[in-house]
Amino acid sequence: MNILFYTIDPDPPRWVEVLQQALPGATIATYPDGAGMQADYAVCWKPPADFFNGQQRIRAVFNVAAGVDFILAHPALQQGYLRDVPISRLGDAGMAAQMEEYVLAAALRWQRKLDTYATQQCNGVWKMLGPKKRDRVTVGVLGLGVLGTHVAQGMHRFGYRAAGWSRSARLVDGVDCHHGAQGLRDFLAGTDVLVCLLPLTEDTRGILNRTNLTQLPQGAHVVNIGRGAHLVEADLLALLDAGHLGGATLDVFPEEPLPATSALWAHPRVLITPHVSASTLREESMLQIAEKIRAFERGAALTDLVDRQRGY
Numbered sequence: 001m002n003i004l005f006y007t008i009d010p011d012p013p014r015w016v017e018v019l020q021q022a023l024p025g026a027t028i029a030t031y032p033d034g035a036g037m038q039a040d041y042a043v044c045w046k047p048p049a050d051f052f053n054g055q056q057r058i059r060a061v062f063n064v065a066a067g068v069d070f071i072l073a074h075p076a077l078q079q080g081y082l083r084d085v086p087i088s089r090l091g092d093a094g095m096a097a098q099m100e101e102y103v104l105a106a107a108l109r110w111q112r113k114l115d116t117y118a119t120q121q122c123n124g125v126w127k128m129l130g131p132k133k134r135d136r137v138t139v140g141v142l143g144l145g146v147l148g149t150h151v152a153q154g155m156h157r158f159g160y161r162a163a164g165w166s167r168s169a170r171l172v173d174g175v176d177c178h179h180g181a182q183g184l185r186d187f188l189a190g191t192d193v194l195v196c197l198l199p200l201t202e203d204t205r206g207i208l209n210r211t212n213l214t215q216l217p218q219g220a221h222v223v224n225i226g227r228g229a230h231l232v233e234a235d236l237l238a239l240l241d242a243g244h245l246g247g248a249t250l251d252v253f254p255e256e257p258l259p260a261t262s263a264l265w266a267h268p269r270v271l272i273t274p275h276v277s278a279s280t281l282r283e284e285s286m287l288q289i290a291e292k293i294r295a296f297e298r299g300a301a302l303t304d305l306v307d308r309q310r311g312y
């Protein structure tokens with residue numbers, strides 16, 4: 001079995017080593033040096049435009065990430081036999097727990113007014129602000145998939161009110177579930193801390209826009225950990241400056257790294273992190289992919305399969 005591997009990580013051999021240990025019989029080549037090999041499987045994250053060139057027998061593509069917007073946009077996967085090759089994305093692989101931590105940190109910062117105290121400190125102000133109990137705070141998660149469900153349930157376990165929104169109807173213990181366009185209105189009206197954990201598709205691009213964000217209660221906080229293009233930055237900035245939104249925690253941006261010229265960098269009520277809310281964990285992701293390949297070789301169906309029509 002031949003595997004062609006690519007990652008944007010500066011140290012690909014460390015990833016290949018884990019994969020090779022889990023699949024001792026496999027021949028694993030790393031792009032670009034091994035690109036001449038005919039591969040049965042591609043294991044990749046943000047592969048370059050010519051990554052699939054000359055490949056004639058790929059049976060499955062393993063996306064080393066949860067989000068599939070990059071891989072689905074790869075031109076080679078729109079043509080010839082690769083148009084029908086199954087794509088499997090990571091299913092959690094240690095990311096859900098990281099997302100839960102990140103959202104909990106953001107929710108606590110908002111609930112305990114730590115950003116406001118930080119501003120007060122800059123101005124030498126000693127002023128107690130009123131308490132807010134956690135059972136009066138609703139954390140609403142856009143996207144109730146692998147990651148969103150885990151985050152929403154984590155917020156519920158912590159004692160927040162948890163709500164979620166998905167495309168189809170879902171039932172999640174402890175989470176007030178909404179779906180579809182109609183459900184979005186009720187969901188937004190009751191959400192204090194809005195978390196975007198949607199895949200980026202034509203339906204979800206720009207969903208964090210003025211129309212939707214104005215439906216949040218006054219002073220709400222926005223956490224974007226989906227993709228940068230979910231957020232209309234100008235709308236967010238306008239609503240922050242108008243005082244409708246209390247703040248934002250942003251981990252993803254249309255252009256990464258976030259350009260130095262972005263107004264977000266210096267905004268006093270915006271916290272920026274460099275796409276780290278959930279890192280792809282080497283061990284967990286390589287072992288998960290190795291297990292999927294073994295199962296596929298035994299004739300089992302691929303799991304965490306991407307629906308190309310749906311876009312996630």
Ligand code: NAP
Pocket residue numbers: 066067068092095142143144145146147148165166167168169170180197198199200201203204225226227251252275276277278279312
């Ligand atoms: P997933 O399992 O595919 O879940 C996607 C969820 O979004 C599902 O609940 C789906 O609804 C919902 N959804 C999709 N389109 C919708 C629409 N038009 N309207 C309403 N709901 C819609 O994805 P996941 O594994 O949880 O990952 C979610 C996203 O997180 C990824 O796509 C990626 O962009 C992002 N991510 C970011 C980082 C980071 O470090 N910042 C790390 C990992 C992932 P249904 O349940 O009805 O299908």
Ligand code: GLV
Pocket residue numbers: 064065066067068278280
């Ligand atoms: C990271 O952004 C991922 O989609 O896994």
